[in-house]
Amino acid sequence: MAEKIQLQEVVPDSCLGKRLDQTIAQMFPDFSRSRLKDWILAGNVSVNGEVTTKAREKMYGGEVINLDAEIEAEVHFEPQDIELNIVYEDDDILVINKPAGLVVHPGAGNPDGTVLNALLHHNPDQENLPRAGIVHRLDKDTTGLMVVAKTIAAQTNLVDALQHREITREYEAIANGIMTAGGVVDEPIGRHPSKRTHMAITMSGRPSVTHYRVAEKYRLHTRLRLRLETGRTHQIRVHMAHIAHPLVGDPVYGGRPRPPKNASEELRELLRNFRRQALHATMLSLYHPITGELMTWHAPVPDDMQEIADALHLDAQQNMVEEY
Template sequence: MSQQVQLEATVAESQLGQRLDQALAELFPDYSRSRIKEWILEERVTVNGQIIAKPKEKVLGGECISINALIEEEARWLPQDIPLNIVYEDDDIIVINKPRDFVVHPGAGNPDGTVLNALLHHYPAIVDVPRAGIVHRLDKDTTGLMVVAKTVPAQTRLVEALQARDITREYEAVAMGTMTAGGTVDANIARHPTKRTHMSVYPMGKPAVTHYRIMEHFRAHTRLRLRLETGRTHQIRVHMAHITHPLLGDPLYGGRPRLPKGASEDFIQVLRGFDRQALHAIMLRLSHPITGELMEWHAPLPDDMVQLVTALRADTEIFKDEMNW
């Protein structure tokens, strides 16, 4: 099923110098900037009767705009009464603290039971926002903070802020091995050439930058605080594996658990029993997409990571006299 869309408007004088896609997003706030950009590239937009296929084209003000496009009806996902841990909510955004084993968006193998289905139940009007307002994702077993837009204008501005790297996202993780110093990984990421579910560092991939600093040393592991500059799929997991310090418990990039020499049976069971990547989105800071107010949220470590860190500390304490720190 396709829906015909026919729109007309006049560019305001106050929009002088704006990009065409930006101006149209303001003129037609019911449609996301990404959708408008697609229409421009598909030659569905005319300016003063002339087709303009360049989203970056500048407007002067006073131009007559016509859009004649088709919208393919998106799959209709079902609302489901799934609890959400809501940290903050207003008329424009929702911030949630996502638990482990919770997929963000329906897809192959996960047709429902996702954050998106839960959002549709919690706030039914979000059905009118593309992707139910989801602007960034966390992996199924990564816990922590996510922001969701409740309106198209909020979504458009959040996406722009992400692209401009104006949203700060910090994570806490436990990596394998003893790291000596913090640093930055600046390495492009692309889909793995043979493993469809994996990502990999690849020179021709998309730019990806991860900053990290050491929070705590353990005997054979390191607790880290990380900050994303970009938001590629599996970015932190791929980057840490790339520098030979994969995340503890990572099923895709971690390899077999590295058991410290002489570890107690109880500690070995803790390491073997931690069955997800030790990664938690602990802090989120952004300017509110509508009011512009600078806002910041924190989500404490989940219980499984608290127990993991406690066990790592106890093991380190036992062997502290043998370590040359």
């Protein structure tokens, strides 16, 4: 069953000189490049009120892009009885607290056993929505809050809210190194030039902004509270590694465990065995896509990450006493 979608955006100045297909891929990141190009060729895209089928048309910034298309149900995925920790649900949206190890969407190496498969089992009508209503993603081993749409209207409005930075997402993380103050990382992120599964800071990447503040300082680590202004793949992980404070346990950007000097064997063991990035989406705040009501949810840090934080706190306290 086809569903109508109507979106309007102004081309940012940063797209000066880019082709139309490249530009709308940046402006509407929740749709695949191939689907967007098909819509251009089918006459579903207009620039300043004029329909165009020229995917290579150059943009200058300031143009008004209208996308008016129908979305067909995507590739069929099997419903699977996978438990979802549902924090909130109504007729239009649901919010889940995703555990570590659960992939959000099927892909290479993960054909099923994902949040998407679980959503289809929980509510079969999700099959009529692009990506089964998934609006944004968390990495496989990042835990925490995600919002999912249950109707095409809710999904369209949530995607629009994300693009206009009207959804607030806060994370907790444990980073390597001692950070004395908070700050902002404003560096573009794109695909790594040689490592296909990695992301990297690259001038050809998309604008990416992460705000962070210090929540607690340990001897050789820092607990952080972070807020996303944009939502790029691996954004927090890449940004923290870029400023030489990679997340504890990050298998891609983190390097080896770094225990503090004279750390207990228990703490060393915990750091050695923590094999995922210490990152948790702890707060989600948005205006309900249908009612307009401001809604906020919180999810406590999971046990494995809290255990690391407690051990680092104890280590800092014990060594403070010994040094005193």
